[in-house]
Amino acid sequence: MEKLKDLIEKYNRWKPYHEYILRIESQKDIDLSICIENTKSLLEGIGKEICFQKSQTLDGSESVSKVLSLSFGCLGYPPVDTIRQIGTSIANIGQQIGNFRNEIGSTSHGKTIEELKSRNQNLDNFTTDFLIHSAELVCCFLIEAFEKVNPLPQEKLLLNYEENEDFNEYWDDLFENYIMSRDYVFAASEILFNCDFEAYRAELNSFRQTINETNN
Numbered sequence: 001m002e003k004l005k006d007l008i009e010k011y012n013r014w015k016p017y018h019e020y021i022l023r024i025e026s027q028k029d030i031d032l033s034i035c036i037e038n039t040k041s042l043l044e045g046i047g048k049e050i051c052f053q054k055s056q057t058l059d060g061s062e063s064v065s066k067v068l069s070l071s072f073g074c075l076g077y078p079p080v081d082t083i084r085q086i087g088t089s090i091a092n093i094g095q096q097i098g099n100f101r102n103e104i105g106s107t108s109h110g111k112t113i114e115e116l117k118s119r120n121q122n123l124d125n126f127t128t129d130f131l132i133h134s135a136e137l138v139c140c141f142l143i144e145a146f147e148k149v150n151p152l153p154q155e156k157l158l159l160n161y162e163e164n165e166d167f168n169e170y171w172d173d174l175f176e177n178y179i180m181s182r183d184y185v186f187a188a189s190e191i192l193f194n195c196d197f198e199a200y201r202a203e204l205n206s207f208r209q210t211i212n213e214t215n216n
Helices: 002-010 012-027 032-053 064-074 082-104 113-122 125-149 154-158 165-175 188-195 197-215
Strands: 177-179 185-187
Touching: 002 012, 002 125, 012 032, 012 188, 032 064, 032 125, 064 125, 165 188, 165 197, 177 188, 185 188, 188 197
Parallel strands: none
Antiparallel strands: 177 185
């Protein structure tokens, strides 16, 4: 998933999703069910993030296909637009990944011992590669399309979220995590950085000033 990794590196607001990529790559040759579960979560997560950023309401019951369709709509593609039509078709890939997750996932439904042993036999490496590459293609398109019309301010690009770990931990301790669902948990500092950058920068500067005054 090198193309997606490069894109996430380019647009640092998407870096939290790198965790899914690590799980996918590390489990591909070990447990295909975990690999597919995380592929589905990656695709759905990026779609949900776009909906969140564009104030598209979700009630949490949407299928992967529905989330992706809504995310294409958030990017400005009307239903009659060719790209939207293609995107809707591609969204079916996400739905099928969700179906595979339910079929072979070890935690999505209770399974017998025999079902747990045989779940990886439902997919071979060739099929898994097809699903992963398809999901990567969709993720890359969504991120590129979003960034084209929603670029981060230059000053935000220069301020790296991950380089302020001490402040992020301090802020997270104050306000804890936001739990959207079992699979989606966001740190308070991450939400502040992505949703109100000016507030993040102001709080960071205040934090640094307090540290300096204490040390002096």
